[in-house]
Amino acid sequence: xxxxxxxxxxxxxxxxxxxxxxxxxxxxxxxxxxxxxxxxxxxxxxxxxxxxxxxxxxxxxxxxxxxxxxxxxxxxxxxxxxxxxxxxxxxxxxxxxxxxxxxxxxxxxxxxxxxxxxxxxxxxxxxxxxxxxxxxxxxxxxxxxxxxxxxxxxxxxxxxxxxxxxxxxxxxxxxxxxxxxxxxxxxxxxxxxxxxxxxxxxxxxxxxxxxxxxxxxxxxxxxxxxxxxxxxxxxxxxxxxxxxxxxxxxxxxxxxxxxxxxxxxxxxxxxxxxxxxxxxxxxxxxxxxxxxxxxxxxxxxxxxxxxxxxxxxxxxxxxxxxxxxxxxxxxxxxxxxxxxxxxxxxxxxxxxxxxxxxxxxxxxxxxxxxxxxxxxxxxxxxxxxxxxxxxxxxxxxxxxxxxxxxxxxxxxxxxxxxxxxxxxxxxxxxxxxxxxxxxxxxxxxxxxxxxxxxxxxxxxxxxxxxxxxxxxxxxxxxxxxxxxxxxxxxxxxxxxxxxxxxxxxxxx
Amino acid sequence: xxxxxxxxxxxxxxxxxxxxxxxxxxxxxxxxxxxxxxxxxxxxxxxxxxxxxxxxxxxxxxxxxxxxxxxxxxxxxxxxxxxxxxxxxxxxxxxxxxxxxxxxxxxxxxxxxxxxxxxxxxxxxxxxxxxxxxxxxxxxxxxxxxxxxxxxxxxxxxxxxxxxxxxxxxxxxxxxxxxxxxxxxxxxxxxxxxxxxxxxxxxxxxxxxxxxxxxxxxxxxxxxxxxxxxxxxxxxxxxxxxxxxxxxxxxxxxxxxxxxxxxxxxxxxxxxxxxxxxxxxxxxxxxxxxxxxxxxxxxxxxxxxxxxxxxxxxxxxxxxxxxxxxxxxxxxxxxxx
Ligand SMILES: Nc1ncnc2c1ncn2[C@@H]1O[C@H](COP(=O)(O)OP(=O)(O)OP(=O)(O)O)[C@@H](O)[C@H]1O
Ligand SMILES: [Mg+2]
Numbered sequence: 021x022x023x024x025x026x027x028x029x030x031x032x033x034x035x036x037x038x039x040x041x042x043x044x045x046x047x048x049x050x051x052x053x054x055x056x057x058x059x060x061x062x063x064x065x066x067x068x069x070x071x072x073x074x075x076x077x078x079x080x081x082x083x084x085x086x087x088x089x090x091x092x093x094x095x096x097x098x099x100x101x102x103x104x105x106x107x108x109x110x111x112x113x114x115x116x117x118x119x120x121x122x123x124x125x126x127x128x129x130x131x132x133x134x135x136x137x138x139x140x141x142x143x144x145x146x147x148x149x150x151x152x153x154x155x156x157x158x159x160x161x162x163x164x165x166x167x168x169x170x171x172x173x174x175x176x177x178x179x180x181x182x183x184x185x186x187x188x189x190x191x192x193x194x195x196x197x198x199x200x201x202x203x204x205x206x207x208x209x210x211x212x213x214x215x216x217x218x219x220x221x222x223x224x225x226x227x228x229x230x231x232x233x234x235x236x237x238x239x240x241x242x243x244x245x246x247x248x249x250x251x252x253x254x255x256x257x258x259x260x261x262x263x264x265x266x267x268x269x270x271x272x273x274x275x276x277x278x279x280x281x282x283x284x285x286x287x288x289x290x291x292x293x294x295x296x297x298x299x300x301x302x303x304x305x306x307x308x309x310x311x312x313x314x315x316x317x318x319x320x321x322x323x324x325x326x327x328x329x330x331x332x333x334x335x336x337x338x339x340x341x342x343x344x345x346x347x348x349x350x351x352x353x354x355x356x357x358x359x360x361x362x363x364x365x366x367x368x369x370x371x372x373x374x375x376x377x378x379x380x381x382x383x384x385x386x387x388x389x390x391x392x393x394x395x396x397x398x399x400x401x402x403x404x405x406x407x408x409x410x411x412x413x414x415x416x417x418x419x420x421x422x423x424x425x426x427x428x429x430x431x432x433x434x435x436x437x438x439x440x441x442x443x444x445x446x447x448x449x450x451x452x453x454x455x456x457x458x459x460x461x462x463x464x465x466x467x468x469x470x471x472x473x474x475x476x477x478x479x480x481x482x483x484x485x486x487x488x489x490x491x492x493x494x495x496x497x498x499x500x501x502x503x504x505x506x507x508x509x510x511x512x513x514x515x516x517x518x519x520x521x522x523x524x525x526x527x528x
Numbered sequence: 529x530x531x532x533x534x535x536x537x538x539x540x541x542x543x544x545x546x547x548x549x550x551x552x553x554x555x556x557x558x559x560x561x562x563x564x565x566x567x568x569x570x571x572x573x574x575x576x577x578x579x580x581x582x583x584x585x586x587x588x589x590x591x592x593x594x595x596x597x598x599x600x601x602x603x604x605x606x607x608x609x610x611x612x613x614x615x616x617x618x619x620x621x622x623x624x625x626x627x628x629x630x631x632x633x634x635x636x637x638x639x640x641x642x643x644x645x646x647x648x649x650x651x652x653x654x655x656x657x658x659x660x661x662x663x664x665x666x667x668x669x670x671x672x673x674x675x676x677x678x679x680x681x682x683x684x685x686x687x688x689x690x691x692x693x694x695x696x697x698x699x700x701x702x703x704x705x706x707x708x709x710x711x712x713x714x715x716x717x718x719x720x721x722x723x724x725x726x727x728x729x730x731x732x733x734x735x736x737x738x739x740x741x742x743x744x745x746x747x748x749x750x751x752x753x754x755x756x757x758x759x760x761x762x763x764x765x766x767x768x769x770x771x772x773x774x775x776x777x778x779x780x781x782x783x784x785x786x787x788x789x790x791x792x793x794x795x796x797x798x799x800x801x802x803x804x805x806x807x808x809x810x811x812x813x814x815x816x817x818x819x820x821x822x823x824x825x826x827x828x829x830x831x832x833x834x835x836x837x838x839x840x841x842x843x844x845x846x847x848x849x850x851x852x853x854x855x856x857x858x859x860x861x862x863x864x865x
Contacts, residue, residue: 324751326750326751345750345753345755346750346751346752346753347753347754347755349753350752350753351753356751358751363745363747363748364747364748364751365748365751366745366748367740367741367744367745367748367749367811368744368745369744369811369812370740370741370744370811374737374740374741377737378737378741378749378752378754379752379753381734381737381738382734385733385734388733388734388735389732389733389734390732390733390734390737392732432752
């Protein structure tokens with residue numbers, strides 16, 4: 021390991037997409053065997069920079085050196101030949117294939133060993149040892165949760181003998197525990213000499229993990245400093261150019277007389293959720309806490325009609341509803357912000373405008389004909405209210421930064437004016453400022469009488485937002501805490517099957 | 529609702545957005561132009577080339593001839609555009625075209641010209657609905673499903689005719705295909721009106737939006753409350769209807785119903801759709817693109833005739849054009865990175 025020569029050096033690198041200068045004049049050194057964070061607001065150019073390093077995008081200005089050698093990658097394959105790869109923000113595995121197939125997909129190093137499956141298995145075992153975790157090799161990618169897909173991506177990078185891995189928001193979809201484990205892996209990689217470029221919006225997390233932090237704003241580099249010299253406040257100030265209150269907005273609990281909007285009785289679904297009953301009142305924000313696989317998302321999907329629910333009674337505003345399809349859900353005034361925006365949420369090739377109005381096109385059309393003026397006005401209103409940054413309402417969603425895509429998803433489901441908003445990971449991938457804006461949005465919706473169900477892998481988010489928390493374990497409701505009772509400790513207790521938790525306030 | 533002006537983070541951003549809108553107006557157009565408007569350039573280039581090289585090309589008689597020759601494929605391709613955008617594929621249209629004409633020709637002596645022409649279209653609609661059901665309810669891959677139904681429908685046409693040509697003696701049967709208004713054939717008017725209707729449906733109605741949504745991301749569309757199967761099925765129904773319509777126009781033009789006509793028509797239609805720039809992956813495209821695609825292909829044929837080039841080269845040239853069209857699309861996608 022030479023200390024003098026950086027692993028990667030960028031000089032005045034720039035990239036423009038049509039009218040948007042995504043990155044400009046960035047000069048940066050990434051030292052070998054370090055973890056280097058990129059932080060910045062949504063659309064600041066982090067992913068674009070990462071993609072240029074990994075050969076996905078070709079810079080249109082400046083130069084880049086790897087190991088002191090001038091490079092001009094025109095494809096990810098060329099970058100990979102130098103041991104540089106990226107785990108993209110939007111994961112790129114082949115959903116219909118198995119884990120092991122994905123790990124070795126297009127991998128020249130393995131092709132040499134003449135397709136011997138046994139060799140592959142052995143190598144897969146080695147990779148697992150290297151990474152320090154196991155993923156069953158023969159399951160299909162589509163049946164894995166995002167956290168596990170993330171792990172597969174890392175195995176894939178390891179299989180390609182990457183020496184520099186760009187990780188674009190790898191923890192956006194992970195629980196605290198999974199994040200901690202991922203960090204172990206990342207530190208282990210660093211200690212063995214791999215360099216990591218780490219993009220994240222979780223600033224505390226960043227500071228605990230990385231060696232160096234670079235802040236980006238509007239495509240430019242603000243500064244690069246050792247992580248020990250930064251605090252999360254200093255990062256926020258650097259990112260936004262001003263300071264920001266990152267605490268949760270104050271909670272305003274609904275009036276005790278507020279009517280029940282959602283009433284769920286004995287809901288069983290997907291072979292996982294069993295006999296769940298609860299109520300949500302108008303203006304109330306209820307958090308669903310639990311491990312991944314505890315049935316949180318399944319309840320959300322069953323209420324909305326995304327999966328056919330097996331049994332139980334659901335009523336909205338006192339009327340029993342029989343939701344058999346998302347269409348019924350939409351008609352009943354339910355909005356579901358799905359956890360996976362790319363596969364379940366957005367039409368990536370279509371414009372922001374068309375995405376926003378899709379579920380409730382009827383509102384801006386007459387006799388089946390879309391009134392374009394009305395549609396545009398309604399969408400522009402939401403775009404500015406939610407603060408979506410894009411070249412205009414007709415920009416294709418695929419050209420937006422990850423956080424802005426998430427905001428489009430939000431706009432889409434606010435457009436209909438829902439009675440019940442179910443938000444599954446509402447702030448996945450959004451920056452600190454936008455996060456706060458989304459929290460305020462959720463609060464203001466509640467203040468208008470909308471009932472909200474919040475699901476999040478960040479317990480902090482659930483506790484910070486919700487007036488009441490329901491804890492799920494293995495598909496059953498095991499505890500309920502109201503505003504006064506809820507604490508991280510108690511909820512954690514209930515989440516992780518410790519015995520006393522089931523007696524600490526079981527649901528009504 | 530939220531008063532955004534309370535919140536600095538939100539307040540700043542819309543301003544940035546407006547700035548960016550202005551910025552993007554000019555330079556952005558230029559870059560995406562090749563991909564977006566490749567068909568327009570190709571069409572214009574071909575048009576100009578033929579105008580310069582052939583004295584006959586630019587005469588109104590020849591141009592009307594080009595339009596008339598385009599009408600059968602054109603009617604089918606504009607409807608096929610919706611099928612492709614919705615993520616489907618319809619290989620059965622050539623056979624449906626034949627059946628439509630045969631039914632119209634056979635029924636004319638019994639129920640009159642108007643009724644029999646209508647019957648031809650309705651038969652097409654019926655087969656289209658069946659295709660829709662095969663693909664959505666039966667969950668059969670549209671390529672395979674319509675390949676099979678094509679064979680069945682063609683067989684049906686043969687059964688109806690017993691292999692013979694069905695000539696129609698009633699002279700008013702020929703009006704649709706041969707009649708003109710101000711030297712423009714009715715067939716051309718039918719094509720252009722049908723194209724406009726479909727362009728309107730696709731571009732302006734909620735159904736059109738759903739067509740894009742279903743082809744772009746079926747799961748996201750479903751979770752937005754769109755009835756994915758119904759929308760897909762409807763595009764197949766429209767395609768069948770269009771094939772029936774083209775079939776009666778063709779039968780009327782020659783006053784004959786033929787079971788073996790329209791072989792390969794589905795491929796010409798798909799070629800026109802692709803050349804126009806509609807993505808075969810679904811979710812993207814437009815009717816006007818297909819109209820230009822159809823006209824481009826017909827112009828190539830027309831040009832070869834006018835310039836007296838050996839017609840065998842024509843196919844090679846057309847194939848090349850298709851490759852170039854798809855190639856430009858792929859290249860533009862890559863260079864957009
Ligand atoms: N393929 C593309 N075409 C057009 N514009 C793009 C494209 N990719 C990114 N952009 C634009 O470049 C800018 C920077 O985007 P980038 O994805 O790098 O942001 P980011 O910092 O990763 O944001 P986030 O935190 O939301 O992921 C944004 O304004 C985005 O809209
Ligand atoms: Mg990003």
